[in-house]
Amino acid sequence: MGTASSNTTKPAMRDSLIAAAFQLFLERGYEQTTVDDIVTLAGVGRRSFFRYFPSKEDVVFPDHEQCLADMTRFLAASADSDDPVVRVCDAARLVMRMYAENPTFSVQRYRLTREVAGLRTYELSVVWRYEKTLGDYLRTRWADRRDGTLRANVVAAAVVAAHNHALRHWLRSGGEGDALAEVDGALEFVRSTWTAGGQATEAPAEETEDVVVVITKRSTPMWRVVREVESSLGEG
């Protein structure tokens, strides 16, 4: 394991560095562990560490680069008929899936991140990159809207907040429960906010029936409500 560097052993070396790092972080604490300690335990040289991780912080979050790349590819593969809000919700699920693949590791990292201020800051910058990736996609999809950029920024932030709400809840519970069901529930709040009234999305091409929303006060006479509904329907 120690010195080979063929393609087949690289992932194994990367994994052993991550395992060694977390063993030491948990035993001694993050600040008290050096890169030298990690490579000694993993039985590799310093250069091997930096081949995989730019810094000690990066070994704490080893899968985000891959996940960001997956998210970017997923969004780039969208069709024009995809509802943009539904699409970014699905993209956010990719992140939760990454966490859910390894609950023990995710919970260990969460506890570590709570204790080390530098790691929280690092995490904020990762979260920002996810938000930007979602926002870039939405800005493109809503380029023709007068409020497209504002809407894209707000919806991207809302999706990230809903995802992180579910993620934190799952991590705090020690990784028990169904992480993907939790994130689905949280994302549904965002999806229903911006798709239910038909305000946020263009009707998909294959849909022939529009949705009409009537907002009225209880005291409005019924004849006025009916006239309003008829008038709305008449525009179609």
Add this chain to the structure above:
Amino acid sequence: MGTASSNTTKPAMRDSLIAAAFQLFLERGYEQTTVDDIVTLAGVGRRSFFRYFPSKEDVVFPDHEQCLADMTRFLAASADSDDPVVRVCDAARLVMRMYAENPTFSVQRYRLTREVAGLRTYELSVVWRYEKTLGDYLRTRWADRRDGTLRANVVAAAVVAAHNHALRHWLRSGGEGDALAEVDGALEFVRSTWTAGGQATEAPAEETEDVVVVITKRSTPMWRVVREVESSLGEG
């Protein structure tokens, strides 16, 4: 100016440290400026610098602590009759007001922040604290709601995103234009998202007229629409 430390001269010393720091950041760059350079130009000792600013990064954002304290106080002074969403939008306006008070300084700092990765990270942690302050207030206001925490997190993130959208636009324009009008426009998108349909807010105590929302397909017969409206009204 250099050695006095009475209460009346303290703000002046703090201001002169900020002015000296920004003069040097603009002349030499942020990374190339040391705290020693700043105190030499300001004519004070190192200890005076660290009395006001924990680190060099903090002198770049000298007003956020005060603004966070103002925001916390503003939210704590809320009445139960205040619409929670309107209230957090008003709280976000305090931040824009701080930026708008000194456009030249705000634009200089924005350009500096774009260039220095460490300052962007610092800024992300400041933004997170504003978001947390707004979220804490909303979580308290919506403590009785089943989805209160999720809703609070999502709305707080949306308010921050809308605020930052307007702020970035204003800063990119070089601080021209009406910053407060811009942020009002952006926040109105958030406010209307969560207050217009009556979905997000409980009706204020003094309001006697509820809002009913009817969602129907164009093909629905009118008698069914009327029955649905009557049935909804009958529940009141």
